[in-house]
Amino acid sequence: MNADDSLSRSRAGDGAGGRPPRLDPFAILDGDVDPDAVVALVRDPECGAVATFLGTVRGTSEGRIVLRLEYEVLEEMALEQFAHFADELRARFAVKRVAIHHRRGIVPVGGVSVAIAVSAPRRGDALQACAAAIESLKRDAPIWKKEVYPDGHRWVLGS
């Protein structure tokens, strides 16, 4: 397993469509992240693009076999930070909506740890803002991952 934490794409010309958002734009989840639900949160008739990022759990780390990750989250602060990230993105890019869902607890190899979706009238803003969002999250969201190996575990310091 060598899945990296990078999967991004833009969907140009998607139009409005879809059901109305039913979830908060920012969430810490104990269950599975639903990427389609995160995308649905940002769909907007004024937007021609939705860019997404999925973080997925890699099965190896620095040559060691990883059995699973365990995420710890300081939830209220993390949600405040997500909203702050969205404000910063709006100051830098012409984006419409931002949604971030991040896991807490055990995530198996191959599982989705985070989904970010950003909508914008133009794809360039959507793609750049989505990339900026995951960098902000990795730098300033109070979330910690523990890598669990066959013979122990390690809290990852920075990422």
Added chain:
Amino acid sequence: MRVVVRLHAGVRERAGRPTLEVEVGEGARVRDVRDAVERACPGIAGQLGSCRWALRDAFVAADAPVPPGAPLDVIPPVSGG
């Protein structure tokens, strides 16, 4: 005044406890709380240098004043995503 300090992730694990309380003077700054935590829990003193601090769900600087009654969070290097 007594300040509740909440520990997370590897720092909590190293300390073996999720919170601790320290005594600091009125008008104390975050750095004074940090110094008190180092004295109260020497086992995590080596980790605190790489940690940030948070108050009421926002990062705070070392020279920020600590209001009475508000817990402080020790934020080890983060690794979300």
